[in-house]
Amino acid sequence: MRAVVFERYGEQAEVREVADPAPPTGGVVVRVEATGLCRSDWHGWMGHDPDIVLPHVPGHELAGVVEAVGAGVTGWRAGDRVTAPFVCACGRCAECAAGQHQVCARQTQPGFTHWGSFAEYVALDHADVNLVAVPDGLAYTTAAGLGCRFATAFRAVVARGRVAAGEWVAVHGCGGVGLSAVMIAAAAGARVVAVDTSPEALDLARKFGAAHAVDATAGDAAAAVREATGGGAHLSLDALGSPVTAAASVAGLRRRGRHVQVGLLPEAAGGAVLPMERVIGWELEILGSHGMAAHAYPPMMELVRSGMLRPDLLVTSVIPLDAAPAALAAMGSAAGRGVTVIQPGS
Ligand SMILES: NC(=O)c1ccc[n+]([C@@H]2O[C@H](COP(=O)([O-])OP(=O)(O)OC[C@H]3O[C@@H](n4cnc5c(N)ncnc54)[C@H](O)[C@@H]3O)[C@@H](O)[C@H]2O)c1
Ligand SMILES: [Zn+2]
Ligand SMILES: [Zn+2]
Structure with missing residues (x-):
């Protein structure tokens, strides 16, 4: 073959x-x-x-x-x-x-x-x-x-993220996983904020139901998510896998918010550091999702x-x-x- x-x-x-x-x-x-x-x-x-x-x-x-x-x-x-x-x-x-x-x-x-x-x-x-x-x-x-990717996003948003209608959901990285997550969260009745560095990706995210699109090249993506959501997302996904998007996803949450890590952060590429003081003080949930x-x-x-x-x-x-x-x-x-x-x- x-x-x-x-x-x-x-x-x-x-x-x-x-x-x-x-x-x-x-x-x-x-x-x-x-x-x-x-x-x-x-x-x-x-x-x-x-x-x-x-x-x-x-x-x-x-x-x-x-x-x-x-x-x-x-x-x-x-x-x-x-x-x-x-x-x-x-x-x-x-x-x-x-x-x-x-x-x-x-x-x-x-x-x-x-x-x-x-x-x-x-x-x-x-x-x-x-x-x-x-x-x-x-x-x-x-x-x-x-x-x-579609099934992974489905589990990340629905089962791990426990998305609920009316919630704010942030998706950092709108490629295969992220655009799937945008579509699935919007279908569940959530209001979605899409974050990406690519204008084409953000256009697709809007088409698939994102209410807001944040250009991550324009500055502090987490601050933009907090502003768009009136204080932070209830649920946020890192759907790229990078130290920057993992940290931005956590920093864009409101108190008691849920972060789902889907993008890979391999040890061989340096992993990532998350702000654990914020995780404790705001009772954030840090969840992994795998297929x-x-x-x-x-x-x-x-x-x-x-x-x-x-x-x-x-x-x-x-x-x-x-x-x-x-x-x-x-x-x-x-x-x-x-x-x-x-x-x-x-
Ligand atoms: N956990 C799992 O079970 C599972 C399953 C599938 C994929 N993955 C992982 O999920 C991640 C995403 O995979 P994919 O195929 O959807 O990737 P992709 O390449 O299709 O999409 C990545 C997106 O991130 C955007 N991006 C780049 N830099 C950014 C930044 N600083 N801020 C915001 N967005 C940025 C890109 O423009 C692109 O749209 C990868 O790490 C992949 O290995 C994990
Ligand atoms: Zn895959
Ligand atoms: Zn087994």
């Missing part, structure tokens, strides 16, 4: 022929119809993920068709249209037994712990635990995002089916596999302008 391969961190990947994957016991091989270019792929390519072994094929936000089924799989067969959360849970550890598959102690992740979906085919573990059916009417380019378990998808899928949520609108660019290496490298500097999806078959 053709796949995007990199041999060294931060050096341009290339498209080449590699061996087809075989379905693992309990798992499947999926023919990749669409795979999103997520900033986590860029983190992996930069060497921020200790799970990656070189040479490597990135890609974890995918949708496609089951091509081959491994021994022991009962719920899926060749030809099924599927996506899967990028955290492929084991289904059997203590966390999984408690329903918390998104933090499975024995999770595997395509594009991190093994070769991923910037390829014609990808192997996924524990299919009966992790696969999610893609309805016939949902395009693969839309469904790909449900494998990572979303397959069993938690039905309410989100129903909102997509009904048209309340429109992940299709987030996709601003569809590119062939040959364009993926340059697009991955460009994430280091490119301004946000929506979601790019790769079609490995094209």
